[in-house]
Amino acid sequence: MAAGGGAGKMAAEAWAAARDKFRAARALSRVESRKDPATEPFRSKYAARALLEEVKQLLSGAAEGGEAVRRAVLEYELGVNHADTEELSAGEEHLLRCTRLLQPQRLSRRCVALYIQAQVARSGSGDGSGSGNGPHPALCPQNNLGILWSERDEIHAAREHLEAAESAYQQYMKEDGNPPLDPSEHFMDEEEKLTDQERSKRFEKAYTHTLYYLAQVYQHLEMIEKAAQYCHTTLKRQLEFSGYYPVEWALNAATLSQYYLSKQCFMEARHCLAAANVIFSQAGQVPSAEDNETEQDQQDLRQRKAEIARCWIKYCLNLLQSARKLLEDNIGELDLDRQLELKAQRKKEEDEKENGRKKAVLFVTSDICDSVLAMEEKVSCVYPLDFQEAREIFLVGQNYVQEAKEFFQVDGYVTDHIEIVQDHSALFKVLAFFEEDYERRCKMHKRRVDMLEPLCADLNPQYYLLISRQLQFELADTYYEMMDLKVAIGNRLEELDPHTIKKINSLAQLAIKYYELFLDSLRNPDKVFPEELEEDVLRPAMVAKFHIARLYGKLITSDGKKQLENMQTSLEYYTFLVDYCEKYPDAVRAVETELELSKEMVGLLPARMERLRAKLSPFI
């Protein structure tokens, strides 16, 4: 209808000229320009622009009202052309003219697709002459978009254009819904026109891009929840209209799951991960474009798989840790009343949940639906409430630990490997919370020690200072916990047997050793402990000192003199805390409880030591 009508009003000759020139311009700008030499990067673009201007002349000769859409197409092409050649304000002018021309009939079948594309293009233009407020991309790799929208004003304008495009789409789909004309069709002869299927495909793709840009805009405006929602919808639409690379999609979905974890939305997180696994498995089946995959590609693929496994590990870990938070009493033990209460509550909610789930935005297109559901069934998304349930989640996590470690071996991937082992240790730690038997719980902690200790010994702190400190601290804490458990076990006995005493003492000594290693890592090259602690190590350092003080207090000995010495050492460490906080009152906030107890001990210990001294030499 459009071309036919145009051809009717314009002389057939003029129409043919306009059509051919327009076509040539598009070829220049979309195909030829890629081959332009570096010295003349915009050669084809400039040539295309000249042609577009000629077409515009031809059209203005026609001067008919019905040509408005075609004029808008030209303005759009010119706008994009100017922006591509870095004449942004000229580009914006053309695009503005384009949307003005379309405004009255923007929701018509002929215009809506072009209108949306023009708005998307405008959202990316505007004159941000690259004042480059963003950090250098080399140092901040994730922030390339900061360069695109360096000014606040621009991003607000971008948002307006994109939201206009979004609502045009929605309104059109509601009121009309037929596949609209593609902008390129306005310069096609009747017989070349696209099929409805192709039209629909292009239209939906343009809309997906609108949502994709909106996700970016909302993220930059720090509307995090909204941004996440748009990311999710973009992923979903990519699946529906099959415009995606499986590996990339899977990684995006897996990463999105991590966002849901931070919001404690375990059902959504699990769904993203299950879909990531399913889509990822497509990647192996589809041979790559060149067919002969290099070893590098294979390795990349294995790495991505391991990355997704690591997202699963975090899922299991977070689910267990959140459950522990719900279930623990004020001394960090399992609260049995709370456990019963939550179990009852869960029974009641179970049915309702099934219904709620269907309302959420899910990636369920018919062909992957079953696979995703099957994947989801392998692990729960509700809080585990007892050891048995916790263990099931733990085992899933542990399987993913093995899978991730297959790729991230210590030789070549030190940091990644250790991070995975740290997660494994954390899985054991949280599982131990659910274990009621102290002996078995102790064994779980021993497993943690066994996996962390050799790494800690081998690691060169010159290059891995941070991880090195983390390992030292974690080992110290683990030994500390094991000692506490042994004391608790010992307390149930009538009398402490020599074996238990030996065990307690040796665990305490090991805890002290690792706390001291950690504290030593804070010393400068001349081995001097810092006068004032850096903010980021303040709390761990103070906790280390405090725990050492307590550990010396727990050492068991029948030798009075030795006991006196231990008390003396203990007192010194408590005093450190008290003196430090006096000197730097800002530190108090970080260690309130510890400080209070330290003050108490500094008050009590000298008297106790005095008594002990008197007992040791009663005749003086």
Add this chain to the structure above:
Amino acid sequence: SVEGDAIKVYVRVRPPSEGTALPDGDQGLCLSVLSTNTIRLHSKPEPKIFTFDYVANMETTQESVFSSVAKNIVESCMNGYNGTIFAYGQTGSGKTFTMMGPSDSDNFTHSLRGVIPRSFEYLFFLIEREKEKAGSGKSFLCKCSFIEIYNEQIFDLLDSASAGLFLREHIKKGVFVDGAVEQVLSSAAEAYQVLTMGWRNRRVASTSMNRESSRSHAVFTITVESMEKNNEIVNIRSSLLNLVDLAGSERQKDTHTEGLRLKEAGNINRSLSCLGQVITALVDVGNGKQRHICYRDSKLTFLLRDSLGGNAKTCIIANVHPGSRCFGETLSTLNFAQRAKLIKNKAVVNEDTQGNVS
């Protein structure tokens, strides 16, 4: 407060080359140096003041730049610390002059030679001095490598035939480029020779790929290994000195890269690769919760992880051109330098024993 290992930032203002300052307008200059650590940018409507660790004005000598920036870093390298010196700035801001020296002469003996040749001299001077002091008990081994990162790929500048090297980690030796050529150095002159040879390769590489060299980063690394024998005990210490030439900060006016803005929007068939970045940014806000991000650091940040907030001495030399025509680039360089100061080692120790003090 505590000084810490925050990155030191040094800004150097080059003199405008003859004939360029005046035609720009009455003032011609877009900034003035107020003191040895502040600079004022004549922005409108309000001028903007920047504070850095040092600001070198146009009269500052090469010698003084070296002593205030690099001397310290070379010394700590001898003490077993890793050290890194970054050079940053737009083309024409004096980056090469500061780092290498006058471009058309034998920089190694020239009185205006730059930070790099001076660092070499000083390093080997310190090594000789140590050797004399310790006698036969102490020996040194210096090796160097020179790589280029372009388009997230690593090239070995000491072996122009190689391509696509990989970054790996070793539990004792940290991050390294797998397969990079290591050349043994015995003197400062030799080091300089290797550097200039590699520099030539860099140009070759950039033209053969039909890409401008200013989009690549070059990293020259010297490994200093000392071995000390005390009776039967052998004490080995090693440290790295990285000299990094960052890709130019200027807009790429004459290339495709700046077209990014609308290409993204125009080319509707492109993969939605930025979505990953958005999602990553969403997750980063995740209030200290356990999470894993699937997207890795850039090659440069991975290689220099230790220098960007680890236990290393790191310094950035930001070069700026004072001409008012360069206002935009200068502002962006200064903004970048300001941000760099905030990078610091964050030693987050997993510590959740709170409430467990019974």
